[in-house]
Amino acid sequence: MGLRTPLLASGRWVRNPFFPVLALALLLRAGWALAVPVAPVSDSYAYNLLARNLASGTGYCFVPGVPTAYWPVGTPFVYSLFYRVFGLSYTPVVIFNIVLSLATIWLVMRLAERWFDRRVAAIAGYLFALWPVQIEFTTVLASELIFNFLMVALLVVWEGPRADRSGNLWDHFWIRSILIGLLAAAACYVRPVGLLLPAILYAFSINRERRYAAPIAGAAISFLVMFLAIAPWSLRNTRAFGHFELISTNAGPNLWMGNNPGGAGGTVDLPPDSLRMPEAERDVYLGNRAKAYIRAYPGRFVLRTLKKVVLLHDHETIGVHWNLSALEGIYGTRAVWMLKLKSDVYWWAVLLLGMAGVSTLAIQRGAAAILTSPPIVLWAYFTALHAVIVVQDRYHFPCLPFIGMLAAVALCAAWQKLVACRARRAA
Secondary structure, three states, rough: OOOOOOOOOOHHHOOOOOHHHHHHHHHHHHHHHHOOOOOOOOHHHHHOOOOOHHHHHHOOOOOOOOOOOOOOHHHHHHHHHHHHOOOOHHHHHHHHHHHHHHHHHHHHHHHHHHHHHHHHHHHHHHHHOOHHHHHHHHOOOOOOOHHHHHHHHHHHHHHHOOOOOOHHHOOOOHHHHEEEEEHHHHHHHOOHHHHHHHHHHHHHHHHHOOOOHHHHHHHHHHHHHHHHHHHHHHHHHHHHOOOOOOOOOOOHHHHHOOOOOOOOOOOOOOOOOOOOOHHHHHHHEEEEEEEHHHHHHHHHHHHHHHHHHHHOOOOHHHHHHHHHHHHHHHHHHHHHHHHHHHHHHHHHHHHHHHHHHHHHHHHHHOOOHHHOOHHHEEEEHHHHHHHOOOOOOHHHHHHHHHHHHHHHHHHHHHHHHHHHHHHHHHH
């Protein structure tokens, strides 16, 4: 699967890029943490409240005695651990976010080196270290950093060296399958969009290995482990709400927000009649309304889904928005506007480079690369999933590792062309 391009320039940053990339990432994130205090808003406020209630023993609820599952439990549970150990302080959470971000960058570089080469890994690492939204989420209580770490960790486990006979623990078929199931379950506890990841990965395995028995058996083991790990929470939800709820009760509302007569595909306020319902009933009710609308207007659904693909990628200011109250209070509205512009410009540049990276792979490997390259397929998976349901700029967050790698591929290809052109002129 590797795009083994020659290393046309020497230098320590290419031979061993991991330390300087992580050092730069640490410096930028620590600087942001010192300059911007945590001030939870929107989903961050909800995660914070749920985590505090879990830490205090009140249970997973907004109001004592009224259980909830509207947000997946994974993120509040993780933050609640810090509150239980260190008290109601944001400092341990910020440190955790920094460590999580650095670990994610390291894993992304490992994947990029495996799928392409070390030069691509180095550039992808620097892109991530400098990425504004990744830095801005240092002081945000949210699911995005946790999910991305679990996702890339899952991919690294799946990509463990298969031919190595050194006895590496995850090289064993059973161990790898179980680890994939556990990591997939953990990711689903944070964001249920990870439910199909094992199926996608084992489909890649079938295509690579040209055999069926082992990948299908591995997928079966991984899914069994995943659902066994999720089952206790599903049982809790079934007891709490009177009917089966796998992980969360926001699937129906999200589907309705993205598919209703008055919406444009993004998040909107829920209809007033649904707000009086218990959340589990609202989940079913709004889900049924959305499905009825889709069945009644399939043409609109298709066109709106295509529109949502664009809306999902048209800007990236959620990191500034979720730090808004702290930023405005300290630095003023002009600074906020400048940060949003910086975030968007960086995002548009990397997005265009990522699209160029897709074209580069198609040219170098053939059009089939679009269907067999993990970063392209996984970018398409998360895009299609949210385009069918509902979009916000933060919902493209799981795509960032893959867009960053593909952007690095495009930059490497451009550099090689430049060096080759200079060589021809010199000759």
